[in-house]
Amino acid sequence: MSSQPATAALVRLRSSDKDMVLEPVSTDVENAAHRQEPDQEISAPAQVPLPAYLQQVYWWAYLHPAAVRVFERQWLVNLILWGNFAQLRDVALDEMGATIDGNILQVACVYGDFTERLAQRLAPTARLDVVDVAPVQLENLKAKLDGGAPRIALHHQDSSNLHFADASYDCVVLFFLLHEQPEEVRAQTVAQALRVVKPGGKVIFVDYHRPQLSNPFRYVMVPILTTLEPFAMDLWRKEIAEWIPEERARTATVKKETFFGGLYQKVVITL
């Protein structure tokens, strides 16, 4: 993938504003290593359209004004993952370390305490950027962080079109994002995550996976996923590694681990 053009108009939502007010902040591609202290702002390229799949398939989970009120409950996100939220969160975080240093990118917000727990592990010199395409989700995360995370910046961006420089992050993490995306968007998301990570850096995916034949959840999940999450079965059919662009696949190393009888996977791609 080529670098993003360095001319994207950026706008900023100030953390102190009650309503979303966008103001121009920069015309450069955002660079994790050379940004100003973020002061819990939300920054964004001027135009970030909501993806069609999010509006058509996931409006009730992420976009509707009531969605955050309903789903932002630790017990509910844990139930949706059949009691595995904490384990899956922690396998992602443990992959980054007990103390996490460097420039970290989380692609897409997560209901529950994923980002707060990540924030607790940040070393004093570490920086965390979080991207989401839905403003309501960024606002929700800002409220969860409660302004108490000065080394965290929130960005209104699309995972398939990140406005960050090549090789600018030590680690990129995607927690249950890929299964929500149509295949062509997913391929771009994987390519963008690999583009922005530094050589030697890691991209960590936690997501659905094809369960073992003996796992009863295999049979429970088919109707649930095919009804509510129509792109999720792709992750039962294909390995995440198959979406690595050809030019990266030659040098990438891939480590995969499965959980809960194979229903979930962690895939770590190291460049």
Ligand SMILES: C[S@@+](CC[C@H](N)C(=O)[O-])C[C@H]1O[C@@H](n2cnc3c(N)ncnc32)[C@H](O)[C@@H]1O
């Ligand atoms: C990470 S996924 C699912 C996580 C998990 N199911 C949970 O409990 O929240 C949900 C998030 O992905 C975001 N998202 C979906 N498509 C995106 C895209 N193309 N770019 C950035 N964020 C996206 C949604 O707005 C939502 O906040």
